Amino acid sequence: MSAAAELVIQDLRKVFFPRTVNEVMALKDVSLRVAPGDFITIIGSNGSGKSTLLNTIAGTLPATSGTLILDGQDITKLSEHRRAKFIGRVFQDPRAGTAPSMSIQENMAMAYLRGRRRGLGPGVPRRIKSRMRERLAELDMGLEDRLTSQVNKLSGGQRQAMSLLMATVAEPRMLLLDEHTAALDPKVAATIMELTGKIVNDSHMTTMMVTHNMEIALQWGNRLIMMHAGRIILDLAKEQKALLTVPDLVNKFHEASGETLAIDSMLLE
Amino acid sequence: MVQTVLLSALQQGLLYGFMVLGVYLTFRVLDFPDLTVDGSLALGGAVTAIIITSGGSPWLATVAGTASGLAAGYATGLLHLLLKSGDSNFTNYGPKLLAGILLMTSLYTVNLRVMHGSNIPLLRKETVFDQLSHWFGKSMTGWWVVLVLVVLMLLVKFVLDWFLHTEVGLAMQATGDNEQMLRSLGVNTNVVRVLALGLANALVALSGSLVAQFQGFADVGMGIGTIVAGLAGVIIGEVLFGVRSVRWVLFSVIGGSIVYRLLIAVSLRLGIAPTDLKLFTAVLVVVALALPTVRKKVIRT
Numbered sequence A: 001m002s003a004a005a006e007l008v009i010q011d012l013r014k015v016f017f018p019r020t021v022n023e024v025m026a027l028k029d030v031s032l033r034v035a036p037g038d039f040i041t042i043i044g045s046n047g048s049g050k051s052t053l054l055n056t057i058a059g060t061l062p063a064t065s066g067t068l069i070l071d072g073q074d075i076t077k078l079s080e081h082r083r084a085k086f087i088g089r090v091f092q093d094p095r096a097g098t099a100p101s102m103s104i105q106e107n108m109a110m111a112y113l114r115g116r117r118r119g120l121g122p123g124v125p126r127r128i129k130s131r132m133r134e135r136l137a138e139l140d141m142g143l144e145d146r147l148t149s150q151v152n153k154l155s156g157g158q159r160q161a162m163s164l165l166m167a168t169v170a171e172p173r174m175l176l177l178d179e180h181t182a183a184l185d186p187k188v189a190a191t192i193m194e195l196t197g198k199i200v201n202d203s204h205m206t207t208m209m210v211t212h213n214m215e216i217a218l219q220w221g222n223r224l225i226m227m228h229a230g231r232i233i234l235d236l237a238k239e240q241k242a243l244l245t246v247p248d249l250v251n252k253f254h255e256a257s258g259e260t261l262a263i264d265s266m267l268l269e
Numbered sequence B: 001m002v003q004t005v006l007l008s009a010l011q012q013g014l015l016y017g018f019m020v021l022g023v024y025l026t027f028r029v030l031d032f033p034d035l036t037v038d039g040s041l042a043l044g045g046a047v048t049a050i051i052i053t054s055g056g057s058p059w060l061a062t063v064a065g066t067a068s069g070l071a072a073g074y075a076t077g078l079l080h081l082l083l084k085s086g087d088s089n090f091t092n093y094g095p096k097l098l099a100g101i102l103l104m105t106s107l108y109t110v111n112l113r114v115m116h117g118s119n120i121p122l123l124r125k126e127t128v129f130d131q132l133s134h135w136f137g138k139s140m141t142g143w144w145v146v147l148v149l150v151v152l153m154l155l156v157k158f159v160l161d162w163f164l165h166t167e168v169g170l171a172m173q174a175t176g177d178n179e180q181m182l183r184s185l186g187v188n189t190n191v192v193r194v195l196a197l198g199l200a201n202a203l204v205a206l207s208g209s210l211v212a213q214f215q216g217f218a219d220v221g222m223g224i225g226t227i228v229a230g231l232a233g234v235i236i237g238e239v240l241f242g243v244r245s246v247r248w249v250l251f252s253v254i255g256g257s258i259v260y261r262l263l264i265a266v267s268l269r270l271g272i273a274p275t276d277l278k279l280f281t282a283v284l285v286v287v288a289l290a291l292p293t294v295r296k297k298v299i300r301t
C-alpha cells in the first residue's frame, strides 16, 4: 500500500500569454490543503481552471507564481517526469493514457516502472506477467488473455480502464483524474467510475477528480470543491456534502459566484 | 545480365540497409522526420576515409565513422530541445525539421573540413573488405560481399530487436507513440529522444562508412538524397512485407532497401539517366505512399 500524500497549494497563479492581449489568468492565487487520503471531487463551469489546476500540480504546466508542497517537499520547480514518481494521472481522452501501437503487456510493464531508472533489462520481464494478469483480470474485460494485443485494438472503455490501472499499479502517492469518464458512453462511464472508486479505496491514495457530473461529485469522495473563474469558490467537507442534493449545489454555485450563468443545464445533466 | 542487376541491388540494398534502419527508427519509431541523415551518411564516409588514408586500421575507421554519426544524432537531439523549449505541443514537427536541416547544413562544412577537400579516394588503401579477403582467402567481390553484408546486417538487426525490447527500448517506442503518457509515467522523454537520434544516425553513418570503403572513395556529396532513399526503403518495405510487429518490420525495411535498389538498377538498365534518379526516387516514394490508401479503398468496396 502506498503512503497517501499531503499536498499544500499556496497562492498558485497561472497566467497564459502574459503581457499580451490574449492574457488569461487561469488560476488566481489558489490556496488549498489536500490532506493525506483525501478524495476530492472538483466541479466548475467550462474554463474555470480545473484542468489548469491539475496540470500545474502535475508539472505539465509551470506555475506563474505560488508554491506546491508535496509531503513537505517543494515540488514547484520539479519537472513533470520527476513529479510523476509521486503522481499518477488519467486524462479525458482514452487515447491519452496508453501507447496505441504497443501491446497491452508492454504498456503495463512501462507503468510498473513509474519513476524508476530504465536500463537494459527486458522491457517485459517474465516475473511481472502474472501480477499483470491478476490486475488486468480485476477489470473483468478479458484483457488478461490478450497481453500481446495492440492497445489500439481496444475499445475506449477498455483503454480507459487500462489507463487507470497504469496510473496506479506502481502506487503513486497521489492520483489526478481529469474528466476521465466524460468521453465514454454512460454505461461504460459508470463501470470506469466504479473501478476508480475501488482502486482509490483499496490504495487510499490522495485523489483529485474533476468531473462535469454533479451527481458523481456528490456521490464519490470525502470532499467537494467548486471552481469558478480561476478561484475555489466552495469547499465542502464530507458531512456537508452528504446532506446536499444536486439542486442545492446549483444554488450554492449561484450564491458563491454571484452569477447566474448558463451552466445550469450543464450542472444538472 | 539478370544476375548482375540482382547482385548489385543486393550489395547496394544491404550497404544502405543500415541507413534505412536508421531512417525507420526516426520516422516511424520516434515520429521524428530527421533530415540529419544526408549529412551523417557523408560524415560516416568522411571520417572513415580520413582515418584509413592516415594509416589507421579500417576497423577502427569503421567504428569511428559510426561513432561520428552517433555524435551528429545527439547534436540534432540537443538542438531540437533548444528549438522547442517552452513549446508543450508534442506533435509539432517544425522544431524537428529545423533541427535536422540545421545539422545537415552544418555537416556539409564539417565534412569538407574532415576530408580537407570534397573527395578522398581509397583505391589503393586497405579497407575492411580487403582485410576480409585476406582472412578468408576469397576476393571480396560479388556474392562474397553479399554474404558478409548479410551476416553483419543480421547481427545489427538482432541487436536492434533486443534493444528495442529492453526497458529503454520500450521507452523509445513509446516516445514516438505517446510522449505525454510516457512523461506522466516518469520518463524524461527529452533524454530518450536524444539517445534514439544518436542510435539512428550511427546506423546511417555505418552505411556511409561501408559505402565509402566499398566504392573506393568518400565524397562530400555522397549523402545527398539519403533521406528520400531511406524513406523509399521504409515505405516500400512496409507496403510489400507488412508491419505486424517491430521485429518483423525491421526485416521488412531491409527488404524494402533491397527492392528499392533493384528498382533503381532496373530503371538504369531501361535507360533512365543517372541524373534523373533523384526525381525518379521522389516519384517512387509518392506512388508507394499512395499505395496503402489505394489498397484500403480496394478492400472497402
Ligand SMILES: Nc1ncnc2c1ncn2[C@@H]1O[C@H](COP(=O)(O)OP(=O)(O)O)[C@@H](O)[C@H]1O
Residues within 6 Å of the ligand: A016, A017, A024, A025, A026, A044, A045, A046, A047, A048, A049, A050, A051, A052, A053
Ligand atoms: N494551454 C493553454 N494555453 C492557453 N490558455 C489556456 C490553456 N489551457 C487553458 N487555458 C485557458 O485557461 C482557462 C482555464 O482553462 P481550463 O483549466 O482548461 O478550464 P476547465 O478545465 O475548468 O474547463 C481558460 O480560459 C482556457 O482558455
Ligand SMILES: [Mg+2]
Residues within 6 Å of the ligand: A050, A051, A052
Ligand atoms: Mg478541463
